[in-house]
Amino acid sequence: MSTLTASPPAATPPAARRQARRRRIRHVRPGDVGIGVLAWVVGIVFFFPVLWMFLTGFKQEAQASTDPPTFVFTPTFEQYAAILERNFAPYFINSLTASVMSTIFVIALATPAAYALSLARIPRWRDSLFFFISTRMMPAVAIILPLYLIAKNVGMLDNVTFLALMYTAMNLPIAVWMIRSFLLELPKEVLEASRMDGAGLFTEIRSIILPMIAPGLAATSLICFIFAWNEFFFAVSLTATQAATVPVFLVGFITSEGLFWARLSAASTMAALPVILAGWAAQKWLVRGLSLGAVK
Amino acid sequence: MVVEALPAPRRRPAPKQVTRGERWKRRGPLLPALVVAIVLTQLPFLLTLYYSVHSQNLLRPGAARFVGLANFGKVFGDELFRNAVLNTVVLTASAVMLSMLLGLACAVLLDRKFLGRSVVRTLLITPFLVMPAAAALLWKTSIYNPVFGLLNWALAPFGFGGTDWVSEHPMIAIILVLTWQWTPFMMLIVLAGLQSQSPEVLEAAKVDGAGAWATFVRITLPHLRQFIELGILLGSIFIVQTFDAIFMITQGGPGQATTNLPYFIYQQAFRAFDVGEAAAAGVIVVVATIVIATFALRVISNLFREE
Numbered sequence: 196m197s198t199l200t201a202s203p204p205a206a207t208p209p210a211a212r213r214q215a216r217r218r219r220i221r222h223v224r225p226g227d228v229g230i231g232v233l234a235w236v237v238g239i240v241f242f243f244p245v246l247w248m249f250l251t252g253f254k255q256e257a258q259a260s261t262d263p264p265t266f267v268f269t270p271t272f273e274q275y276a277a278i279l280e281r282n283f284a285p286y287f288i289n290s291l292t293a294s295v296m297s298t299i300f301v302i303a304l305a306t307p308a309a310y311a312l313s314l315a316r317i318p319r320w321r322d323s324l325f326f327f328i329s330t331r332m333m334p335a336v337a338i339i340l341p342l343y344l345i346a347k348n349v350g351m352l353d354n355v356t357f358l359a360l361m362y363t364a365m366n367l368p369i370a371v372w373m374i375r376s377f378l379l380e381l382p383k384e385v386l387e388a389s390r391m392d393g394a395g396l397f398t399e400i401r402s403i404i405l406p407m408i409a410p411g412l413a414a415t416s417l418i419c420f421i422f423a424w425n426e427f428f429f430a431v432s433l434t435a436t437q438a439a440t441v442p443v444f445l446v447g448f449i450t451s452e453g454l455f456w457a458r459l460s461a462a463s464t465m466a467a468l469p470v471i472l473a474g475w476a477a478q479k480w481l482v483r484g485l486s487l488g489a490v491k
Numbered sequence: 492m493v494v495e496a497l498p499a500p501r502r503r504p505a506p507k508q509v510t511r512g513e514r515w516k517r518r519g520p521l522l523p524a525l526v527v528a529i530v531l532t533q534l535p536f537l538l539t540l541y542y543s544v545h546s547q548n549l550l551r552p553g554a555a556r557f558v559g560l561a562n563f564g565k566v567f568g569d570e571l572f573r574n575a576v577l578n579t580v581v582l583t584a585s586a587v588m589l590s591m592l593l594g595l596a597c598a599v600l601l602d603r604k605f606l607g608r609s610v611v612r613t614l615l616i617t618p619f620l621v622m623p624a625a626a627a628l629l630w631k632t633s634i635y636n637p638v639f640g641l642l643n644w645a646l647a648p649f650g651f652g653g654t655d656w657v658s659e660h661p662m663i664a665i666i667l668v669l670t671w672q673w674t675p676f677m678m679l680i681v682l683a684g685l686q687s688q689s690p691e692v693l694e695a696a697k698v699d700g701a702g703a704w705a706t707f708v709r710i711t712l713p714h715l716r717q718f719i720e721l722g723i724l725l726g727s728i729f730i731v732q733t734f735d736a737i738f739m740i741t742q743g744g745p746g747q748a749t750t751n752l753p754y755f756i757y758q759q760a761f762r763a764f765d766v767g768e769a770a771a772a773g774v775i776v777v778v779a780t781i782v783i784a785t786f787a788l789r790v791i792s793n794l795f796r797e798e
Contacts (some may be wrong), residue, residue: 219534231605237597238611241671245617248629248640260639297691304527307520317518323525325788330532333786334732336753337773364531367524411505425622427735428753432761438701442624442735449628449739456632456639463625475613481680490683491792 221368244434247473252461259456274461282467286444290357292441293430294423297362301419302412305370310400311468312371313378314386324372328487331368335428346433355438362423369422369487370415373480377411378404401411418484423471441466508665536777542770562771568606572709572772580729581662582751586669587726591719593670594677599707601678602685619675627739631657635740661749663739666784668736673729677722679787684718685711720749723785728780752776 203474251259253270275441308327312320342361343352363438389403405412427442445466448459474481483491543562545555566572577750600610618626634641637655646652656664679762687710734753737743742749750758752772759769 215783218660227603227605230600230603231607234600234603234605234611235607236615237600240672242614242617244626244641244671245621246633247633248621248625250634254661259633260636262552262639263644264641265776306601308524311518311521315517317521318514323521327528328788328791329784330528332728332787333532333536334753334776335774336732336734336756336782337539337777338532338535340542340766340769341535343760344536357610362529364528367528371524391673421620425624427622427624427738428757429588431738432757440538442622444660445624445628446739449742459628459632462564463622463629466508467620467622467625470622471617471620474616478613478616479618482683483677486680486683486725488716489721490680 198287207484211381242353243424248460248463250460251457253462254457254460256303256455256457259460274458277458277464278462278465281310281460283444286439287465288422289355289358289434290440290442293358293362293438294420296356297360297423298416298419300359301365301370302416305367305374305415306412308371309374309378310404313375313476314381314404324375327368327371330364331487335365339428339432342429343432352433353435353439358433358438358440359423361429361433362419362426365426365429366419366422369484373415373418373484374408374411376483376491377408377415381407402432411480414477414480415484417473418480421470421473421477424473525720535710539770539773542766543774545767549766555766560768562767563698563775566768566771566775569768570687572755575750575752578662578747578749581749582666582726582733582749583730585666586673586730587713587723589666589670590726591677591723593674594722595681595715597674597678597717598681598685601682615678616675618671619673621672623672623735624739626672627668630664630671635664644746658745661745665733665740665749666734667760668732669730673726677726680718680722680725684715687769688714706750707728717793720790721787724783727783728787730747731780731783732750733774749763 239300252274254265254268255271255273255274258265258268310319310324312324317323346354346357385403385407386399389399425442426440430440430443431446434440444461448462449457477484514566525789542555544559546558546561548556588694599613601608601615621629635656637643642658643652643654654660664771670764692710693706696710703708709763717781731751733751734755737749737751738757741749743754748793751778754770756769756776759765759772763769
């Protein structure tokens with residue numbers, strides 16, 4: 196609540212202080228408490244399925260499906276142990292490999308491209324930029340068959356590297372647009388000053404630009420990781436036993452183990468947790484990534 | 492600033508005599524990304540185009556035969572395909588509209604100051620982060636189950652209960668999951684729009700005696716228009732491609748009740764191995780997407796030009 200904000204330091208001019216006080220008073224209206232309560236209720240309703248998944252993973256099977264639902268129980272790690280026993284690790288490692296590898300590829304390819312399309316101002320940069328975005332809008336189903344047949348012919352079906360290449364193509368446009376938006380925010384004076392000092396292009400990029408957009412690159416990496424980790428369609432179409440990722444592991448629960456809710460919840464929690472954490476960490480930049488850098 | 496600025500073309504960065512080598516050197520950094528994007532997305536699509544005018548079934552060995560537009564004729568004549576188109580439209584339109592309405596409401600709430608606002612924001616974006624395949628499993632079991640599901644338990648006091656959501660209302664079940672997942676996406680985009688409003692304009696409206704509702708309808712909504720358009724268009728492009736939820740919850744059923752285009756093509760390609768027909772359907776989806784995407788790009792372009 197705004198009443199909790201610290202009062203402005205004594206050094207501020209009285210006029211500014213008065214204004215600050217006025218602003219503060221304006222915000223404490225009776226309606227605001229209602230808004231706060233409503234927002235909390237909405238937030239909890241939206242979050243509840245996730246919380247429920249997390250809780251159910253620590254239940255015994257008998258407690259997982261009851262009417263009414265069981266809220267109070269003694270947590271057990273039984274389900275997690277069972278999942279790990281069922282060879283969850285290879286799927287997790289595949290997911291990690293595909294996501295991290297593709298993210299590295301994407302950043303390595305997108306950073307120079309974004310530089311060319313922003314600071315270097317190559318001719319017809321606009322066309323290239325819109326070409327990238329249009330590849331992101333192409334539905335994966337439209338190219339899955341050729342990809343499957345190509346992979347089969349070159350012996351890369353069920354191969355993590357091939358999957359990582361797909362995720363690279365999928366995330367490249369987002370990264371180009373996002374990194375470009377960070378590059379455009381660099382203060383022009385710094386770049387000009389370094390050029391005056393006679394820094395060569397390479398030095399400029401390495402010692403001025405890269406350090407300054409490092410947070411932006413980190414944010415972009417997190418967004419790419421999120422999309423790659425959660426990807427299902429390519430994974431289920433192009434992998435089988437060797438390269439199957441975590442979402443493919445979950446497919447097993449559709450039929451055979453669909454009755455084991457607690458175990459299924461534990462598996463889902465393990466599958467979803469890395470991205471939930473990455474997403475919370477990247478919250479500030481999420482909207483920029485989702486709107487391809489158009490909205491900040 | 493919310494909207495990305497174009498680099499102002501004030502001075503020409505390149506002097507007139509740029510050697511060919513110099514031009515390639517400046518273009519160089521772009522090329523690897525461009526080549527990768529073309530090889531991984533455009534070449535496969537060219538192959539799809541090729542397959543779409545050939546008859547080939549992977550289960551019956553034999554060379555592909557050129558058949559012209561016969562595959563397209565077959566696809567359009569296929570009742571299952573037309574059903575999938577209809578399902579896709581219903582699914583996408585409902586999920587996009589519902590999540591935009593809810594997202595708008597959530598964004599308006601989050602734009603106000605209250606205790607724990609950042610926590611609520613974090614809670615609200617979580618559905619979008621949960622792996623869609625995991626979320627689909629979760630909804631299918633813990634939430635939609637007719638006996639033990641949370642939904643029926645929550646609705647029981649209101650006199651609804653005992654509904655088998657997935658088999659009685661499969662489309663609603665899928666739309667609900669998608670709405671839950673995409674509301675945070677819409678909310679974030681609209682919230683960015685709300686926070687880019689100039690406080691002076693709102694202040695002026697208040698001084699002029701405009702009520703909260705009038706201010707919202709007359710000033711805020713028009714300002715939000717382009718953000719809402721962007722959310723709807725990007726949301727449509729992504730939701731048209733919905734596959735995880737359908738694969739996990741209904742497998743396109745019961746019958747064909749929830750088979751959308753991606754699931755239809757997946758079945759044609761990987762269950763029936765009918766390359767020609769799957770490719771033709773894929774081409775049709777791309778054409779439809781291009782239509783939506785053209786609008787989307789125009790909106791993004793406008794957001795761009797604003798500054």
